[in-house]
Amino acid sequence: MARPVLLLLSASILLAPTLSAQRRPAAPNPIQREYQQAADRIIAAALKDSAAWNKLAELTDGFGHRLSGSDALERAIDWTLARMKEEGLENVRGEPAMVPRWIRGHEKVELLEPRYLNMPMLGLGGSVATPRGGIQAEVVVVTSFDDLKAKGAQVRGKIVLFDVPFTSYGATVRYRGGGPVEAAKLGAVATLLRSVGPYGMRTPHTGSMGTAYDTAAIKIPAAAISQEDAAMLHRMQKRGQRIVVRLDMEAHWLPDSPSRNVVAELAGREKPDEVVVFGGHIDSWDVGTGAMDDAGGVVIAWEAVRLLKELGLRPRRTIRVVGWTNEENGGRGGAAYRDTHRAALDKHVAAIESDGGTFKFRGFGFTGSDSGFAVVNQISKLLRPLGVDSATAGGGGADIGPIMELGVPGISHNVDGTRYFWYHHTEADNVDKIDPRELAENVAAMAILAYVLADLPGGLPRGGKVVGR
Amino acid sequence: MARPVLLLLSASILLAPTLSAQRRPAAPNPIQREYQQAADRIIAAALKDSAAWNKLAELTDGFGHRLSGSDALERAIDWTLARMKEEGLENVRGEPAMVPRWIRGHEKVELLEPRYLNMPMLGLGGSVATPRGGIQAEVVVVTSFDDLKAKGAQVRGKIVLFDVPFTSYGATVRYRGGGPVEAAKLGAVATLLRSVGPYGMRTPHTGSMGTAYDTAAIKIPAAAISQEDAAMLHRMQKRGQRIVVRLDMEAHWLPDSPSRNVVAELAGREKPDEVVVFGGHIDSWDVGTGAMDDAGGVVIAWEAVRLLKELGLRPRRTIRVVGWTNEENGGRGGAAYRDTHRAALDKHVAAIESDGGTFKFRGFGFTGSDSGFAVVNQISKLLRPLGVDSATAGGGGADIGPIMELGVPGISHNVDGTRYFWYHHTEADNVDKIDPRELAENVAAMAILAYVLADLPGGLPRGGKVVGR
Numbered sequence: 060m061a062r063p064v065l066l067l068l069s070a071s072i073l074l075a076p077t078l079s080a081q082r083r084p085a086a087p088n089p090i091q092r093e094y095q096q097a098a099d100r101i102i103a104a105a106l107k108d109s110a111a112w113n114k115l116a117e118l119t120d121g122f123g124h125r126l127s128g129s130d131a132l133e134r135a136i137d138w139t140l141a142r143m144k145e146e147g148l149e150n151v152r153g154e155p156a157m158v159p160r161w162i163r164g165h166e167k168v169e170l171l172e173p174r175y176l177n178m179p180m181l182g183l184g185g186s187v188a189t190p191r192g193g194i195q196a197e198v199v200v201v202t203s204f205d206d207l208k209a210k211g212a213q214v215r216g217k218i219v220l221f222d223v224p225f226t227s228y229g230a231t232v233r234y235r236g237g238g239p240v241e242a243a244k245l246g247a248v249a250t251l252l253r254s255v256g257p258y259g260m261r262t263p264h265t266g267s268m269g270t271a272y273d274t275a276a277i278k279i280p281a282a283a284i285s286q287e288d289a290a291m292l293h294r295m296q297k298r299g300q301r302i303v304v305r306l307d308m309e310a311h312w313l314p315d316s317p318s319r320n321v322v323a324e325l326a327g328r329e330k331p332d333e334v335v336v337f338g339g340h341i342d343s344w345d346v347g348t349g350a351m352d353d354a355g356g357v358v359i360a361w362e363a364v365r366l367l368k369e370l371g372l373r374p375r376r377t378i379r380v381v382g383w384t385n386e387e388n389g390g391r392g393g394a395a396y397r398d399t400h401r402a403a404l405d406k407h408v409a410a411i412e413s414d415g416g417t418f419k420f421r422g423f424g425f426t427g428s429d430s431g432f433a434v435v436n437q438i439s440k441l442l443r444p445l446g447v448d449s450a451t452a453g454g455g456g457a458d459i460g461p462i463m464e465l466g467v468p469g470i471s472h473n474v475d476g477t478r479y480f481w482y483h484h485t486e487a488d489n490v491d492k493i494d495p496r497e498l499a500e501n502v503a504a505m506a507i508l509a510y511v512l513a514d515l516p517g518g519l520p521r522g523g524k525v526v527g528r
Numbered sequence: 529m530a531r532p533v534l535l536l537l538s539a540s541i542l543l544a545p546t547l548s549a550q551r552r553p554a555a556p557n558p559i560q561r562e563y564q565q566a567a568d569r570i571i572a573a574a575l576k577d578s579a580a581w582n583k584l585a586e587l588t589d590g591f592g593h594r595l596s597g598s599d600a601l602e603r604a605i606d607w608t609l610a611r612m613k614e615e616g617l618e619n620v621r622g623e624p625a626m627v628p629r630w631i632r633g634h635e636k637v638e639l640l641e642p643r644y645l646n647m648p649m650l651g652l653g654g655s656v657a658t659p660r661g662g663i664q665a666e667v668v669v670v671t672s673f674d675d676l677k678a679k680g681a682q683v684r685g686k687i688v689l690f691d692v693p694f695t696s697y698g699a700t701v702r703y704r705g706g707g708p709v710e711a712a713k714l715g716a717v718a719t720l721l722r723s724v725g726p727y728g729m730r731t732p733h734t735g736s737m738g739t740a741y742d743t744a745a746i747k748i749p750a751a752a753i754s755q756e757d758a759a760m761l762h763r764m765q766k767r768g769q770r771i772v773v774r775l776d777m778e779a780h781w782l783p784d785s786p787s788r789n790v791v792a793e794l795a796g797r798e799k800p801d802e803v804v805v806f807g808g809h810i811d812s813w814d815v816g817t818g819a820m821d822d823a824g825g826v827v828i829a830w831e832a833v834r835l836l837k838e839l840g841l842r843p844r845r846t847i848r849v850v851g852w853t854n855e856e857n858g859g860r861g862g863a864a865y866r867d868t869h870r871a872a873l874d875k876h877v878a879a880i881e882s883d884g885g886t887f888k889f890r891g892f893g894f895t896g897s898d899s900g901f902a903v904v905n906q907i908s909k910l911l912r913p914l915g916v917d918s919a920t921a922g923g924g925g926a927d928i929g930p931i932m933e934l935g936v937p938g939i940s941h942n943v944d945g946t947r948y949f950w951y952h953h954t955e956a957d958n959v960d961k962i963d964p965r966e967l968a969e970n971v972a973a974m975a976i977l978a979y980v981l982a983d984l985p986g987g988l989p990r991g992g993k994v995v996g997r
Contacts, residue, residue, distance in 0.1 A: 117767075120760050123645060176592060179955070260729040260956035261816070287958045291589050298586075347730070486648070487729035489756045 090437040090511065097372055098441040098507045104366050105503035111362040112495035115355055119348035119490050126345040127385040128160025128316045136319050136341060139357070139382060143323040146365050148380070150326065153319030156395035158385040160316050161185055163345055164309025168251065168282060171195065172303040173295060178288045181265040181346065181484075183235060183252065183281040184388045185272055186310045193307030194218065194249050194280065200289075200296045204234075207241055215246030218304050220284075222293045225257045228480055236268040239281040249280045249306050253289030256480040261285045264484045265344050267388045280308050318342075320392045321357070321382030325364045325373060327513060332403070333376040335513040336396075336467075337363070337411045337505070340386035340458055347488035351479065355493060355501075356413035357382040359472070363506035374514035376408060383458035386414070390457055397461035404465050408519050409512050412456025413472035413505065416479040417493050420472075420500050422447045423508060424454025426527030427468030430520035435470065438511045445500050453527040468519060469527075472505060559906040559980060566841055567910040567976045573835050574972035580831040581964035584824055588817035588959050595814040596854040597629025597785045605788055605810060608826070608851060612792040615834050617849070619795065622788030625864035627854040629785050630654055632814055633778025637720070637751055640664065641772040642764060647757045650734040650815065650953075652704060652721065652750040653857045654741055655779045662776035663687065663718050663749065669758075669765045673703075676710055684715030687773050691758045694726045697949055705737040708750040718749045718775050722758035725949040730754045733953045734813050736857045749777050787811075789861045790826070790851030794833045794842060796982060801872070802845040804982040805865075805936075806832070806880045806974070809855035809927055816957035820948065824962060824970075825882035826851040828941070832975035843983035845877060852927035855883070859926055866930035873934050877988050878981050881925025882941035882974065885948040886962050889941075889969050891916045892977060893923025895996030896937030899989035904939065907980045914969050922996040937988060938996075941974060 087095065105111070118135060125132035136153060143151045163182055170176040200220045201207045207219065219242040221234045232255050239250045254264035263283045272278065295302050321341055327333060339356015343349020360380045367378070383392035400407070409427070422442075425435045435450045442448060454471035455463055463469040474497075482488040512519055556564065574580070587604060594601035605622060612620045632651055639645040669689045670676045676688065688711040690703045701724050708719045723733035732752045741747065764771050790810055796802060808825015812818020829849045836847070852861035869876070878896070891911075894904045904919045911917060923940035924932055932938040943966075951957040981988055 116760075116763055120763055121643065123643060174590070174592060260731050260950070260954065261958070262729050287956070287960050290960050291585075291958075294585055294589055481729070485729065487756070489730070489760075491756050491759050 088437045101506045102503040105499045109495040111498045111502045115358045116490045119350045125343045127158040148323040150324040156391045157315045158318040158391045159389045160313040166308040169305045173300045180282045181263040182310045184267040186281045187278045189280045189308045193305045195305040198302040200293045218249045219247045220251040222253045222289045231255045236271040240275045243277040243279045252283045254283045258481050259286045262485045266484045318384040323380045325378045327376035328373045329375040331377050333406045335408045336379045337509045338381035339413045341382035344484045347486045350490040351416045353414045355417035362502045376513040378509045378513050393458035393461045407467045409468045410459035411470040412459045414456050419475040420504050423450040424471040426454050428521050429523040429526045432526040557906045570975045571972040574968045578964040580967045580971045584827045585959045588819045594812045596627040617792035619793040625860045626784045627787040627860045628858045629782040635777040638774045642769045649751045650732040651777050651779045653736040655750045656747045658749045658777045662774045664774040667771040669762045680714050687718045688716045689720040691722045691762045700724045705740040709744045712746040712748045721752045723752045727950050728755045731954045735953045787853040792849045794847045796845035797842045798844040800846050802875045804877045805848045806978045807850035808882045810851035813953045816955045819959040820885045822883045824886035831971045845982040847978050847982050862927035862930045876936045878937045879928035880939040881928045883925045885943050888944040892919040893940040895923050897990050898992040898995045901995040
């Protein structure tokens with residue numbers, strides 16, 4: 060084997076100049092020259108232990124899921140505020156927001172024909188109840204809005220099951236709100252939805268139906284069943300079997316109730332009224348513990364600021380951690396933040412949200428001006444130890460959306476999305492699915508971004524063409 | 529880039545003689561010369577459609593799970609026998625076996641302190657009930673039998689949770705039966721078990737506790753909770769929190785009830801009284817639909833014989849498909865088969881069982897004599913189109929165990945095991961987890977093995993050293 064190996068070696072020697080030219084790092088940009096040392100300290104501090112994971116476990120183990128209007132949410136907010144104060148974060152407060160209050164109540168879906176089966180299910184957020192005693196009806200399975208139209212004549216008085224195979228979240232989730240609305244127009248009495256996700260272990264996924272449903276003239280009850288059961292009912296229909304289901308739901312709304320956005324700061328040393336706002340949402344759906352959606356986003360920002368404080372890295376401007384309330388079924392926290400801080404939005408340097416999971420860090424998404432995008436790209440070079448060195452155009456988040464509409468540049472925290480929709484809005488969204496090292500890397504990345512944005516002498520420029528919209 | 533590429537090519541030319549020597553196939557063995565053509569026909573026929581998957585879907589969609597003593601099991605057996613007759617299989621019959629009948633009944637486990645949580649759970653097979661109203665007690669979490677001993681003084685009057693991380697099934701499943709027995713000796717009032725599996729989505733796994741529990745002097749109720757909840761309770765204990773749980777179970781035994789082994793044959797053309805016996809178990813746990821455990825094993829053997837018949841491949845000896853009953857919680861089907869056929873066991877060429885899942889085929893495991901092992905290895909060369917060309921020492925199955933003890937060589941059907949214990953004994957063991965192509969490949973492999981074993985002029989030799997025990 061000696062000769063071939065030597066030949067291969069000589070081949071690689073010949074290749075060497077080309078490759079090494081490709082690999083030679085560019086000269087450091089001004090942000091790297093100024094901030095690489097601080098960035099490296101932040102990374103080392105974030106990765107030295109599992110503090111972020113332990114905090115996330117304590118929060119989610121301690122309070123469980125946190126639907127708007129629930130005691131658990133308010134107790135989780137109390138605990139978070141108290142812990143932030145203990146840690147010496149500054150200006151710690153709850154900023155009020157009234158939130159809607161949807162109650163799932165008892166719910167059940169039973170297959171009656173061709174055989175009995177009590178199917179795992181979750182009512183969709185915002186659904187109305189069934190009449191007392193439930194709705195018992197034949198099922199018509201459809202695979203798309205077009206298929207619904209084609210079967211329109213068969214739908215009246217039936218329960219429509221949307222068995223839409225998962226392609227992307229965006230493409231599939233349209234059926235969550237749109238399905239019940241369209242089926243109701245054709246006289247359906249209820250709808251079932253194949254849970255929106257690429258994989259499950261007989262795992263239903265809930266989620267909001269949104270304004271399409273909330274404002275519809277006719278509202279019929281709507282629930283998600285597992286991907287497995289949806290596929291099975293579809294096979295039964297193909298076999299020509301009569302399918303009968305009984306759906307029983309007590310879902311209802313109560314009057315709005317008071318909640319709060321969690322707010323804490325690291326006050327700026329030179330321009331404390333200028334702000335980088337930074338966080339995730341503290342509420343969740345009423346299943347699992349909402350660990351990646353989105354207690355993780357809150358903990359990332361919280362831990363980032365705690366670390367900066369611990370390292371003595373106080374930037375020129377203020378970094379404000381926010382745990383928004385009511386992202387999942389109303390967005391009232393994001394709206395309340397906008398209303399509370401409306402007069403100060405021109406002093407908001409940027410808004411950063413983490414609400415896409417807490418897996419392996421993949422970079423930042425940016426919406427703003429191209430001059431600002433260039434700076435975020437330069438900041439991204441600081442993250443090479445985390446395997447990232449550039450940003451992507453297009454970013455934001457549901458909670459920062461209202462202030463982005465008023466001109467604040469928005470940045471999203473992007474992570475590997477392979478498994479996010481396995482767990483999203485399910486009983487399986489728990490801290491054990493989150494890797495402590497990956498979470499710590501996210502804390503490091505977000506701390507560096509927030510610190511540099513808040514410290515840059517010239518701030519984040521807003522001139523030039525629009526990027527990311 | 530041209531020069532380096534040329535150099536790499538010349539390197540690979542120099543490597544070529546060595547590699548090609550390694551790759552040159554050995555001369556065909558006598559079994560290949562005799563049977564490769566038949567094997568190729570079988571493979572082509574099995575892979576031409578999704579007949580096996582469709583049959584498995586029809587069986588599991590149609591009857592659901594099939595615990596011993598249930599109507600669903602007996603109706604599934606009726607359906608299978610009728611369908612086998614329709615397809616023209618021979619000597620189709622149910623062979624009687626009395627089976628135990630364990631009823632799960634209502635069951636629930638609630639965390640009461642430090643916070644309320646209704647936890648997904650499954651009582652372990654064979655467990656006794658709690659007293660009416662349930663058992664409410666503090667929880668002590670242990671990680672092993674040694675840890676249980678170390679905490680022995682704290683256990684009296686408590687509920688013990690075995691939070692044993694999954695390593696292998698064999699190493700971890702010991703706690704399913706052994707945990708409740710050992711905890712009871714120390715005065716525990718009930719046990720919980722971290723579900724036995726490497727991964728879950730808040731998915732409890734049931735399974736039998738076996739004779740260790742059934743014959744124990746003191747029986748306490750035992751249930752599995754999800755891996756996630758077990759880990760959470762363990763973290764709570766580490767934080768010094770008091771953990772209180774209420775466990776409520778109605779589990780109980782009813783008198784034994786009649787069931788049957790499903791039997792169908794392709795009668796031998798020369799020696800019909802000599803038999804290759806071949807199958808899986810038709811019963812399942814009372815969750816999911818028992819698609820991979822083990823309706824798939826039954827369907828593989830059934831489809832294999834249907835294909836042989838369709839192809840006109842009638843071997844010298846008889847191939848007997850068996851769907852054993854009651855593998856999961858009693859093994860009465862395997863024992864009944866032994867007792868019914870005791871006088872004919874010296875005419876059993878071999879027994880083949882598929883009960884390890886229906887994923888990508890990986891070969892056969894063999895227990896018998898080294899002369900027989902050599903033949904099974906030669907047969908394995910026929911399976912090269914399926915990516916397999918040898919067998920491994922050590923094979924068998926719970927249902928063929930009783931006749932293997934009386935000297936019948938045993939062969940197991942091995943598949944990729946990466947995900948088997950994700951689904952095993954859970955609500956997620958459903959046909960959608962099985963790939964139609966992989967299932968068809970398993971049918972092909974098993975059909976070839978059974979056909980050649982039944983057709984070999986000299987049968988399967990039994991001389992020489994013991995292999996696989």
